[in-house]
Amino acid sequence: MISVLARMETPEVVGQYALGVAVSGPILLLMRPESRSTRAADIRVLALVLAMLGVAAVGFLDPSAQQCRSILLAAMAQIIEWLAQMYHGRRDGLSLMLHGGLSVAALAFGGGLLGVLTVRVLVLVLYDLRQPRFNDGLGGREPVLPSLAGYVPCYFIAHMSGFRSLGVYAAMASLLPVLDVLTGALKEEAALRWEVAGTVAITGISAVIGTLVFGRRIIELLFGTDYAVGVGLLIALAIAAALASVASTIELQPSTPFEMLIILTVAIGCIAFIPRFGLSGAAMGLGLGAVIRMTRSLTFAADTL
Numbered sequence: 001m002i003s004v005l006a007r008m009e010t011p012e013v014v015g016q017y018a019l020g021v022a023v024s025g026p027i028l029l030l031m032r033p034e035s036r037s038t039r040a041a042d043i044r045v046l047a048l049v050l051a052m053l054g055v056a057a058v059g060f061l062d063p064s065a066q067q068c069r070s071i072l073l074a075a076m077a078q079i080i081e082w083l084a085q086m087y088h089g090r091r092d093g094l095s096l097m098l099h100g101g102l103s104v105a106a107l108a109f110g111g112g113l114l115g116v117l118t119v120r121v122l123v124l125v126l127y128d129l130r131q132p133r134f135n136d137g138l139g140g141r142e143p144v145l146p147s148l149a150g151y152v153p154c155y156f157i158a159h160m161s162g163f164r165s166l167g168v169y170a171a172m173a174s175l176l177p178v179l180d181v182l183t184g185a186l187k188e189e190a191a192l193r194w195e196v197a198g199t200v201a202i203t204g205i206s207a208v209i210g211t212l213v214f215g216r217r218i219i220e221l222l223f224g225t226d227y228a229v230g231v232g233l234l235i236a237l238a239i240a241a242a243l244a245s246v247a248s249t250i251e252l253q254p255s256t257p258f259e260m261l262i263i264l265t266v267a268i269g270c271i272a273f274i275p276r277f278g279l280s281g282a283a284m285g286l287g288l289g290a291v292i293r294m295t296r297s298l299t300f301a302a303d304t305l
């Protein structure tokens with residue numbers, strides 16, 4: 001999505017899309033229902049209404065009509081994804097493929113963010129709502145708060161540096177899930193905690209080295225020459241992601257106060273570092289949060305030895 005959008009639109013539009021996702025994402029995550037009872041449907045409907053109102057409120061605070069429109073379209077497209085997940089509980093591969101593939105096709109053929117929203121609505125109505133429901137997939141089994149820290153830099157970049165800078169940041173950050181996928185695969189294969197941590201650390205170091213050597217080429221290939229300025233940012237993000245991946249290999253009981261501390265730390269880091277270091281300062285803020293997470297993980301691991 002980000003790659004095609006970067007090729008078809010300006011970095012400013014990519015930044016507006018990223019802000020729309022960053023605005024709607026936390027709202028939808030936090031309003032995910034924990035219950036699978038008959039009241040859950042009412043809760044989800046209320047959550048959707050509140051999410052739409054929250055997205056609209058933030059979007060209309062923007063003084064530019066075009067920017068507001070792009071932010072709202074991106075946010076509404078995310079809400080459609082949330083609706084599909086809410087209905088299915090456990091989505092099948094075809095639903096994911098239709099939403100993702102047709103969204104990319106809409107961008108590639110010039111439909112823009114309005115095209116993305118349109119095809120997702122059509123898939124929701126014509127496919128998702130016609131499939132059997134699997135409510136056991138609901139219930140909030142995945143921790144929510146750890147996902148929120150990743151959205152924090154987007155708000156500060158948009159405010160301090162503008163949408164063009166946010167577009168560059170979003171493009172670089174879109175490459176990080178590759179490391180998450182590798183980390184998840186390693187967790188499945190390795191049997192011992194320290195074996196996993198060591199393997200993930202080696203993978204993270206390899207990713208950083210690969211970014212140093214091939215980063216500019218990868219960026220230009222996926223996003224175009226306008227984004228080549230983000231090579232330093234990509235290296236900094238790779239380092240932060242490597243630290244977070246190693247910390248995630250040590251299982252800990254989710255702690256709301258600690259996760260709030262991580263979010264606050266990332267926010268403070270962004271405030272302190274972005275004015276001085278630019279976009280790399282946002283990655284440094286994430287890295288600071290990752291260091292605190294790793295410190296807690298290592299302390300926990302030492303106590304259990």
